[in-house]
Amino acid sequence: xxxxxxxxxxxxxxxxxxxxxxxxxxxxxxxxxxxxxxxxxxxxxxxxxxxxxxxxxxxxxxxxxxxxxxxxxxxxxxxxxxxxxxxxxxxxxxxxxxxxxxxxxxxxxxxxxxxxxxxxxxxxxxxxxxxxxxxxxxxxxxxxxxxxxxxxxxxxxxxxxxxxxxxxxxxxxxxxxxxxxxxxxxxxxxxxxxxxxxxxxxxxxxxxxxxxxxxxxxxxxxxxxxxxxxxxxxxxxxxxxxxxxxxxxxxxxxxxxxxxxxxxxxxxxxxxxxxxxxxx
Ligand code: PAF
Numbered sequence: 001x002x003x004x005x006x007x008x009x010x011x012x013x014x015x016x017x018x019x020x021x022x023x024x025x026x027x028x029x030x031x032x033x034x035x036x037x038x039x040x041x042x043x044x045x046x047x048x049x050x051x052x053x054x055x056x057x058x059x060x061x062x063x064x065x066x067x068x069x070x071x072x073x074x075x076x077x078x079x080x081x082x083x084x085x086x087x088x089x090x091x092x093x094x095x096x097x098x099x100x101x102x103x104x105x106x107x108x109x110x111x112x113x114x115x116x117x118x119x120x121x122x123x124x125x126x127x128x129x130x131x132x133x134x135x136x137x138x139x140x141x142x143x144x145x146x147x148x149x150x151x152x153x154x155x156x157x158x159x160x161x162x163x164x165x166x167x168x169x170x171x172x173x174x175x176x177x178x179x180x181x182x183x184x185x186x187x188x189x190x191x192x193x194x195x196x197x198x199x200x201x202x203x204x205x206x207x208x209x210x211x212x213x214x215x216x217x218x219x220x221x222x223x224x225x226x227x228x229x230x231x232x233x234x235x236x237x238x239x240x241x242x243x244x245x246x247x248x249x250x251x252x253x254x255x256x257x258x259x260x261x262x263x264x265x266x267x268x269x270x271x272x273x274x275x276x277x278x279x280x
Contacts, residue, residue: 024142030054030077033188035149039146051087059098060127111249115243115250149183151263190270198232199235203277218254235266242261246259
C-alpha cells in the first residue's frame with residue numbers, strides 16, 4: 001500500500017497503472033470504523049485498484065467546535081487500510097486541497113441541498129461538493145463508494161456526477177450498525193458512556209416509525225416521533241422527516257409508486273447523530 005500527500009504524487013502513481021484496470025475510490029475523513037471498511041471491501045470486490053482518501057474537510061463543518069473535535073486516528077487508519085487490502089491512500093494537507101483560501105464553491109444540486117442536513121448545516125453541501133469534485137478530478141475513479149448513513153450526501157453526489165458528466169459510477173453501501181443498532185459513525189467515539197448507552201434509541205425509534213407508517217400517515221408518524229423524543233431524558237430531536245427517496249422532498253400525498261425513507265438528526269449532548277431507514 002502506498003501513501004501520498006500530494007495530488008501530483010498520487011496522480012503520477014495512478015498514471016503508471018494499466019489503463020484497463022478499474023479504479024475504485026472511497027473518500028473518507030478518517031477515524032475509520034467498520035462502516036468505512038465495508039466500503040473498502042465493496043471497492044475491493046468491484047475494482048482492481050482501491051484508492052482511499054483521508055481528509056477532514058474544513059469547509060463542510062458548520063460548527064467550529066465539531067471540526068476542532070473531529071477524531072483523528074491516522075496511524076490506526078493506515079494499519080486498517082493496509083489490512084483491508086487498499087492500494088493507495090491519499091492524505092493531503094488542507095493547503096494541498098485549498099490553495100489560497102479555505103472556501104467552498106456554491107452548488108445547486110437541483111434543490112436536494114435545501115432540505116434536512118442542508119437546511120440545518122449551513123454551507124455543508126457546498127463544502128462536500130467542493131471537496132468531492134476536487135477529489136474526483138484528482139483520482140478520476142471508475143467507481144466511488146459512499147455509505148447510506150449520509151443518504152442525502154449520496155443523492156447529492158449522484159446529482160453532481162450527472163451535472164458534471166463525470167465518468168464515475170456512484171455505489172451506495174448499506175448502513176453498518178453496532179450490535180445494538182446504533183449507526184456507525186466516527187463521532188460515536190466522542191459520546192460519553194451515558195449518551196452512548198442512550199443512542200440506540202434513535203434506530204429503535206426509526207424501526208417503530210417504519211412499523212407505524214404501515215397504518216398511520218406521515219404527519220401522525222412524525223408527531224409520534226416528536227412526542228417520544230420530548231419524553232427522552234437525554235436525546236434531543238433536531239428533525240424527523242419522511243421524504244421521497246430520490247427527490248428528498250418531504251412527503252406530501254403518499255403514492256404507492258414512490259419510495260419513502262425516514263431521516264432523523266438527534267443531539268446526544270454536543271454530538272449530532274444522523275440516521276435513516278427505508279420505509280418499504
Ligand atoms: O462522508 C464523508 O466522510 C465526507 O462527507 C466525504 C464524502 C469524505 C467528503 O469530505
